Amino acid sequence: xxxxxxxxxxxxxxxLIGMTLVVFAIIHAIPGNPAQVILGQRAxxxxxxxxxxxxxxxxxxxxxxxxxxxxxxxxxxGVSLETRLPINEEIWPYLAATLELTIVAMIIAIVIGVNAGxxxxxxxxxxxxxxxxxxxxxxxxxxxxxxxxxxxxxxSIELGWLPTTGREDVxxxxxxxxxxxxxxxxxxxxxxxxxxxxxxxxxxxxALATIPMAIIARMTRATMLEVMKSDYIRTARAxxxxxxxxxxxxxxxxxxxxxxxxxxxxxxxxxxxxxxxETIFSWPGIGRYLYDAIGYRDYPVIQSGILIIAAIFVLINxxxxxxxxxxxxxxxxxx
Amino acid sequence: xxxxxxTLLLISLLAISMFLVGCNSKSSSESDGKKEPATSxxxxxxxxxxxxxxxxxxxxxxxxxxxxxxxxxxxxxxTLLEYxxxxxxxxxxxxxxxxxxxxxxxxxxxxxxxxxxxxxxxxNAEAVVFNFDRWMNGDEEKFPYYTMFGGYKADEGHVIKxxxxxxxxxxxxVLKRPQAPFLKNLAMSPFGIASPEAVKKxxxxxxxxxxxxGPFKFVEWKKKDRIVVEKNPDYWQEGLxxxxxxxxxxxxxxxxxxxxxxxxxIDVMDGxxxxxxxxxxxxxxxxxxxxxxMNVGYIGLTNTRxxxxxxxxxxxxxxxxxxxxxxxxxxxxxxxxxxNPMPPSIEGYNDAIEEYPYDLEKAKALLKEAxxxxxxxxxxxxxxxxxxxxxxxxxVAEVIQESLSKIGVTAEIKSVDxxxxxxxxxxxxxxxxxxxxxxxxxxxxxxxxxxxxxDAIGSNNYSYYSNDELHNILIEAQTETDQAKxxxxxKKAQEIIHDDAPWVPLVHSTPLLAASKDVLxxxxxxxxxxxxxxxxxx
Numbered sequence: 001x002x003x004x005x006x007x008x009x010x011x012x013x014x015x016l017i018g019m020t021l022v023v024f025a026i027i028h029a030i031p032g033n034p035a036q037v038i039l040g041q042r043a044x045x046x047x048x049x050x051x052x053x054x055x056x057x058x059x060x061x062x063x064x065x066x067x068x069x070x071x072x073x074x075x076x077x078g079v080s081l082e083t084r085l086p087i088n089e090e091i092w093p094y095l096a097a098t099l100e101l102t103i104v105a106m107i108i109a110i111v112i113g114v115n116a117g118x119x120x121x122x123x124x125x126x127x128x129x130x131x132x133x134x135x136x137x138x139x140x141x142x143x144x145x146x147x148x149x150x151x152x153x154x155x156s157i158e159l160g161w162l163p164t165t166g167r168e169d170v171x172x173x174x175x176x177x178x179x180x181x182x183x184x185x186x187x188x189x190x191x192x193x194x195x196x197x198x199x200x201x202x203x204x205x206x207a208l209a210t211i212p213m214a215i216i217a218r219m220t221r222a223t224m225l226e227v228m229k230s231d232y233i234r235t236a237r238a239x240x241x242x243x244x245x246x247x248x249x250x251x252x253x254x255x256x257x258x259x260x261x262x263x264x265x266x267x268x269x270x271x272x273x274x275x276x277x278e279t280i281f282s283w284p285g286i287g288r289y290l291y292d293a294i295g296y297r298d299y300p301v302i303q304s305g306i307l308i309i310a311a312i313f314v315l316i317n318x319x320x321x322x323x324x325x326x327x328x329x330x331x332x333x334x335x
Numbered sequence: 336x337x338x339x340x341x342t343l344l345l346i347s348l349l350a351i352s353m354f355l356v357g358c359n360s361k362s363s364s365e366s367d368g369k370k371e372p373a374t375s376x377x378x379x380x381x382x383x384x385x386x387x388x389x390x391x392x393x394x395x396x397x398x399x400x401x402x403x404x405x406x407x408x409x410x411x412x413x414t415l416l417e418y419x420x421x422x423x424x425x426x427x428x429x430x431x432x433x434x435x436x437x438x439x440x441x442x443x444x445x446x447x448x449x450x451x452x453x454x455x456x457x458x459n460a461e462a463v464v465f466n467f468d469r470w471m472n473g474d475e476e477k478f479p480y481y482t483m484f485g486g487y488k489a490d491e492g493h494v495i496k497x498x499x500x501x502x503x504x505x506x507x508x509v510l511k512r513p514q515a516p517f518l519k520n521l522a523m524s525p526f527g528i529a530s531p532e533a534v535k536k537x538x539x540x541x542x543x544x545x546x547x548x549g550p551f552k553f554v555e556w557k558k559k560d561r562i563v564v565e566k567n568p569d570y571w572q573e574g575l576x577x578x579x580x581x582x583x584x585x586x587x588x589x590x591x592x593x594x595x596x597x598x599x600x601i602d603v604m605d606g607x608x609x610x611x612x613x614x615x616x617x618x619x620x621x622x623x624x625x626x627x628x629m630n631v632g633y634i635g636l637t638n639t640r641x642x643x644x645x646x647x648x649x650x651x652x653x654x655x656x657x658x659x660x661x662x663x664x665x666x667x668x669x670x671x672x673x674x675n676p677m678p679p680s681i682e683g684y685n686d687a688i689e690e691y692p693y694d695l696e697k698a699k700a701l702l703k704e705a706x707x708x709x710x711x712x713x714x715x716x717x718x719x720x721x722x723x724x725x726x727x728x729x730x731v732a733e734v735i736q737e738s739l740s741k742i743g744v745t746a747e748i749k750s751v752d753x754x755x756x757x758x759x760x761x762x763x764x765x766x767x768x769x770x771x772x773x774x775x776x777x778x779x780x781x782x783x784x785x786x787x788x789x790d791a792i793g794s795n796n797y798s799y800y801s802n803d804e805l806h807n808i809l810i811e812a813q814t815e816t817d818q819a820k821x822x823x824x825x826k827k828a829q830e831i832i833h834d835d836a837p838w839v840p841l842v843h844s845t846p847l848l849a850a851s852k853d854v855l856x857x858x859x860x861x862x863x864x865x866x867x868x869x870x871x872x873x
Contacts, residue, residue, distance in 0.1 A: 165592075
């Protein structure tokens, strides 16, 4: 398994390099010149041309690309055109914010999604099954944008339970250590702030969790139904085994493999697709960081941001593949 | 074994999440009640949270032209001269008194004494000289707004010959030729006087470590999230600032920002949609703040592209657009229909000009005369972003499209992201497009020359309008120091522009802010950014 893991990790390198090439080509194909954006509406053409040259954006694209790869191999993600700061230094707080949000969202999606799927399958064609699947259908098709605003309206303004936006109470700011605020507040032993962080997380993570939750629920239900038709489950049930054990001990392990795949894919999608949620809830995450960078034509930030998300995405896939074996030892790694 | 632990994990996660939701709803209803003020110990509120749509790009005001930057730097830096509280008249700032020479070539400023920068160094004549030297030795990439003084040190057009310290608190500016808006320019936010020591210490990084003499000191900048400034205890104006701290928070989405205001998470919100005005008014905890109008929203007609190279066609389009109904529908009635390229609040506004009325028959007749009896097809470009002068460009475009169809002109509405939009406009690639401008210094030159002179083609003259007669008038007005004569020149300029009709001037809008009812003394400034030193809570 170790050789397999190492082999898989090595195979990621060409994938990521290919990825940089695609991203590079695409962002350089979008019209719009960073120099123009930086200098703003009142700039003269001459100034724009000067700055373009100064930023090295007038060189042939393949030279720019090789320069970029060269510094990337030295672990240098480049310098943001907007803030003039090294991306290495400034990207982590955004990434941490998104990771925290995504992890909480995925936990919600998995816990509720898997269990709803199991119960629906067990009591298939019952009222619970119908309700859950209709809700799942609504969940998949609901615009996050609208959902987010409705959540704010209902839970913040009308009920007054939860804050509308941000990660913390700005009047009582959190001292960042890891930038994962749940951990930071616990490290500082500040339970009040920990609760504040949780409160800020609830609405955006539910908004973000809705779609994967619905997809996971539907997937779990489908595979569970498949498994429960099989002979050994019928035997187990005939033996009078309690439902709980039939489901969680016998059925789930066989049903979970496709669900794991879906979970892996959805996690990756969430990481990159959190932009809308982050905008509505004013969450200073990587999605917003990238979105602003695109508006600003901040090429180095766009390239590096997408590259990091892509790297996490392929890593998650790798973890999912490794999990297959843990869940189901019948799966063997082959060369 | 492994499966069992997986199951246990799932169950425990479920339990934990249930617990958290449960304990949360309990504690929140106690501590987070809607009507509770946001103070911790019952004392008077002294921290203002200001919600806005975008983050600053730099906190060194001279390095940017982005309006969001000045909203913060206005509070950290002060300029030699200031604008009036509600207008752009020139008032004393860091300079208490000033004397222009007869010929308008030298200005002597007497500086306020005993003022200190936030880093404890003294503000004096040397500091002023240092700042101007820094700017004039730069270039447009570093200090874009310095072009207000006609270029940089080596440039022929540069107005300032030298800035010298006569004694510790007297500075003299020697100009190469008179510049009419010189004093107004000095009062612009980008020309905030920075601490020379801090500039030397931080170098290029001064943009994230601003040090000025203003009422608030910079504390923290968490990018895309918030900027925190706190009271400057040594501020020279007695009793100011009233607030202890201001937190500028970024909440990009207008609706979410309004939600945060209703919830009390922010105290002031910038950029309220006109359509949300009624919601704010119906909430007895909130108030509306109206910013005096100093902007223009317009439809530019690219004068070098067919058929807009024909004056009659441009006039016809002017007759075919019903500004009144656009204002009622999309500005909540809160805007003036525009007939000139600058708003009436600016000196030199020509009120004698008669607006092109909404008259489709007249428009058709003009098209016929121009040889376009059967109409034509065109692209109408709508801005992808909301600006105070154009909150809902797409919808306005649809109304205009409908109007134009009545005179046989088929307009296809197009849009593209903002960066590309500006680039295409700069290159003159649009037939017709929506844009606007908020004034920098309240001078007519800042509207008419900046937006419509032939020199500005390739920068802000997106309609590629060029008229030599107009150009001569505008250049003359730039050096004329007699204000009455200048006003006459600008009035003439507006006549020429009205007749040539390079645009359809649409509106001068009144931008709206909303605030919690207990916010007092918030005085919005027409330039779009204001110092908050007098703001306090009830």
